[in-house]
Amino acid sequence: MKTFYAVLANSLVASMTNSFVWFAVTYWVYLQTKSVLATSVMAGVYLVTVAISGFFLGSLVDRYKKKTAMMLSSICSLFLYVLSYTILVSNPASAFTDDSSPMLWGFIVLALVGAIAGNIRTIALPTLVTILIPEDKRDRANGLVGTVAGVAFLAASIFSGLAIGFLGVYWMIILAIGLTLLAIVHLSTLSIHEKKIVRTETHTDRIDVRGTIRAIHLVPGLFGLIFFNCFNNFFGGVFMSLMDAYGLSLMSVQVWGVLWGFLSLGFIVGGLVVARKGLGKKPLRTLFLCNIVMWTIAAGFTVQSSIAPLAIGLFIYLCLIPVVEASEQTILQAVIPLERQGRVFGFAQSIEQAASPLTAFAIGPIAQFIFIPFMTTGAGVNLIGSWFGTGANRGIALLFTLTGFIGLLVTLIAMRSPSYRKLSAHYR
Numbered sequence: 001m002k003t004f005y006a007v008l009a010n011s012l013v014a015s016m017t018n019s020f021v022w023f024a025v026t027y028w029v030y031l032q033t034k035s036v037l038a039t040s041v042m043a044g045v046y047l048v049t050v051a052i053s054g055f056f057l058g059s060l061v062d063r064y065k066k067k068t069a070m071m072l073s074s075i076c077s078l079f080l081y082v083l084s085y086t087i088l089v090s091n092p093a094s095a096f097t098d099d100s101s102p103m104l105w106g107f108i109v110l111a112l113v114g115a116i117a118g119n120i121r122t123i124a125l126p127t128l129v130t131i132l133i134p135e136d137k138r139d140r141a142n143g144l145v146g147t148v149a150g151v152a153f154l155a156a157s158i159f160s161g162l163a164i165g166f167l168g169v170y171w172m173i174i175l176a177i178g179l180t181l182l183a184i185v186h187l188s189t190l191s192i193h194e195k196k197i198v199r200t201e202t203h204t205d206r207i208d209v210r211g212t213i214r215a216i217h218l219v220p221g222l223f224g225l226i227f228f229n230c231f232n233n234f235f236g237g238v239f240m241s242l243m244d245a246y247g248l249s250l251m252s253v254q255v256w257g258v259l260w261g262f263l264s265l266g267f268i269v270g271g272l273v274v275a276r277k278g279l280g281k282k283p284l285r286t287l288f289l290c291n292i293v294m295w296t297i298a299a300g301f302t303v304q305s306s307i308a309p310l311a312i313g314l315f316i317y318l319c320l321i322p323v324v325e326a327s328e329q330t331i332l333q334a335v336i337p338l339e340r341q342g343r344v345f346g347f348a349q350s351i352e353q354a355a356s357p358l359t360a361f362a363i364g365p366i367a368q369f370i371f372i373p374f375m376t377t378g379a380g381v382n383l384i385g386s387w388f389g390t391g392a393n394r395g396i397a398l399l400f401t402l403t404g405f406i407g408l409l410v411t412l413i414a415m416r417s418p419s420y421r422k423l424s425a426h427y428r
Contacts, residue, residue, distance in 0.1 A: 003192060004132045004141065007070075010187050011121055012148045014074055017179040018118035019156035020163070021081070021172075022046070025111045027161060028169045035099040042108060049116055051353040055209055057120050058346015062339060066124045066131065067192045069342075073120035074187065078180045080114030085173045111173075123349065126329045127341045131194060135334065139283060142329045143274025146322030150267025158261055212343040219335045220426050224419025225284070229328065229352045231410060232291065237359025238403045239298065242367055242396050243314075249393035250307055259311060266318030273319075274326045284424050287327035290320045291411045299404025302397035305389050331427060363399075371395040 029038055061069045087107045088096075095103040125145055133141040163172045216222050247256045279286045294317050301313025328348070336344045372395035374380040380398065381390050388394060414420060 001133075003190065004128070006186075006190050007125070007128060007132075007192070008144060008148050010183055010190070011070075011125055012152055013179055013186070014070075014077075014118060014121055014183040015149065015152035016155050017176050017183070018077060018115040019152055020160050020179075021111055021176045022115040023156055023160035024164050024169070024172045025108060027164045028172075029099075029104070029108065031164070032097050033099040033104070038099040042112070046112055046116070047353065049112070050119060051350050053116060053119060054123070054346040054348075054350030054353065055343075056346070058123050058212070058343040058349070060120060061124045061127060061342030061346065065192075065194045066128050067187065067190065067194070069124045070121050071184065071187055073117050073124075074180055074184045076117035076120075077114045078177065078184065080110045080117065081173060081177050081180060084110040084114065085177065088170060088173060119349075123342055123345045126333060126345055127338065128192070129329070130333045130338050130341060132192075138333055139279040139326060139330045140275045140277075142326035142333075143271050143276075143278075143322065145271070145329070146326050147268050147271030147275060150264065150271055150322065153267060154261070154264040157264060209347070212340065212347045215336060215340050216344060216347070219423070221419035221421070221423030222332075222335065224414070224417065225287075225328065225331065225423060226348050226351055228414050229348070230355050232407065233352050234355035234359055235403050235407050237355060238363050238399060241359060241363045242399070246302065246393055246396045246400070247310070249396075250305065250310070259307075263311065263314050263318055266315045267322055270319040270322035271326070274323055279323070279327055279330060282424065282427075283327040283330045284420070284427060287324050287331075288411060288415050288420070290323050290327070292408065294320050294324075295404050295407035295411055297404070299401050299408060302400045303388070305393065305397070331423070334427060367396055367399055371399045374398070 026042060029035075029042065060072070064072070084107050087103060087110065091103045095101055096107065098104065126142065129138055129141045129145065160172075163175065167175075216226070244256070247259070251259070297313045297317050301309050301317075303309075329345075332341065332344060332348070372392045375385065375388075375390055375395035375398055376392060380388075380395075384398075385394075388398065
C-alpha cells in the first residue's frame with residue numbers, strides 16, 4: 001500500500017499539471033484572440049485525439065512495465081512543453097494574437113499533445129491497482145484513484161485561471177515544466193515490483209485491436225457494458241456542451257465559476273466514499289443503480305429555473321461519477337488478464353470517449369434551431385410554458401429533461417438485458 005500511495009501522489013502531480021496546462025492554454029488563447037471558434041476547435045481536436053489515442057496507448061502500457069510507461073508519459077510531456085516554451089520565447093507577442101497564426105497553432109498543438117501524453121498514466125494506473133492491491137481491496141483503491149482525479153481536476157481548474165491572470169502564459173509553461181520534472185524525479189525513486197511482461201500472443205508490438213476485441217468477447221456481456229458507457233457519454237455530452245450556457249443564464253460568470261469550484265468537490269467526495277465503503281459484492285449492480293440516480297437527477301434538476309435544485313443536482317451527479325468509474329475498473333480488473341488490461345482499458349476509453357465529440361458538434365445546432373425556438377416563439381410556449389417557463393434557457397432545460405428521461409429508460413432496459421445477467425454471473 002505504501003508503494004501504491006506513492007504512485008497515487010506522483011500521478012496527482014502529473015495529472016494536475018497536464019490538466020493545468022490545457023485549461024490555462026484554452027483561457028489564454030481566448031484572451032489573446034477573442035475567438036470562440038479557436039477554443040471550439042481546440043476542444044474538438046482534444047476530444048477526438050483522446051478518443052483515437054486510447055487504442056495505441058493501451059498497447060503501449062501492455063508492452064512495457066507500468067513504471068516505464070508512466071515515465072515515458074512524463075518524459076513526452078516534458079519534451080513537448082519545452083518545445084512549446086521555445087516557440088513562445090522565439091516569437092513576438094503579436095504572433096499569438098491572430099487565430100490563423102501558424103505560431104499560435106504550433107504552440108497549441110504541442111501543449112495539447114503534451115497534455116494528452118498523460119493519458120498513458122490514466123490507462124496504466126488501474127493496471128497498477130491489479131498488480132499492487134489484493135482483489136478484495138481493489139474497489140477501495142479504485143475509489144482513491146477517483147479521488148486523485150477529482151483533486152487534480154479541482155486544483156487545475158482553479159490555478160489555471162489564476163496563473164494566466166496573474167503570471168501570464170510564460171510563467172505558466174515554466175511552472176508546468178518544473179512540476180513535470182518533479183514527477184519524473186520522484187517516479188525514478190519508486191520501486192514497483194512487477195513481474196516480467198507476459199507475452200501470450202505471437203504479435204505484441206502493434207496495436208492489436210483484433211486481439212483486444214477477442215479478449216473482451218470472451219467475457220460474456222462485457223461489450224454490452226462498454227457500449228452502455230459509450231451511450232452514457234453520448235447523452236452526457238448534452239450537459240457538457242450546454243451547461244455553461246444554461247448556468248450563465250441564471251447567474252453571473254463570477255458566481256458560476258465559484259459554484260463550479262465547489263461542485264468539483266463532488267468528485268472527491270464520491271471517490272472517498274468508495275475508498276472507505278467499497279462497492280459491495282455486486283459492482284455492476286452498483287454501477288447501474290448510480291446511473292438510475294444520475295439520469296433521474298438529469299431529468300429533474302432544471303424543471304424549475306432556479307439555482308438551488310441545479311446546484312444540488314449537479315453535486316450529487318458529480319459525486320456518483322467516481323463510483324461509476326470505479327465500478328467499471330473493478331469489473332475489468334477482475335475479468336481481464338493482466339497482460340491485456342492496458343489494451344482493454346485503452347479500447348474502452350476510445351470507444352466510450354468517441355461519443356463526446358459527436359455530441360459536442362451536434363447538440364449546439366439542435367438546441368439553437370429546435371429547442372430554443374420551441375420554447376421562445378414556438379408551440380412549447382402554449383403547451384408547457386405556463387408551468388415550465390419560456391425563453392432560451394427553458395429551451396435548453398427542456399433538452400436536459402428529455403435527455404434525462406431517455407437515459408433513465410435505456411438504463412432500466414439495460415438492467416433487464418441478457419448482457420447484464422451474463423456479466424453479473426461471470427463476475428461472481
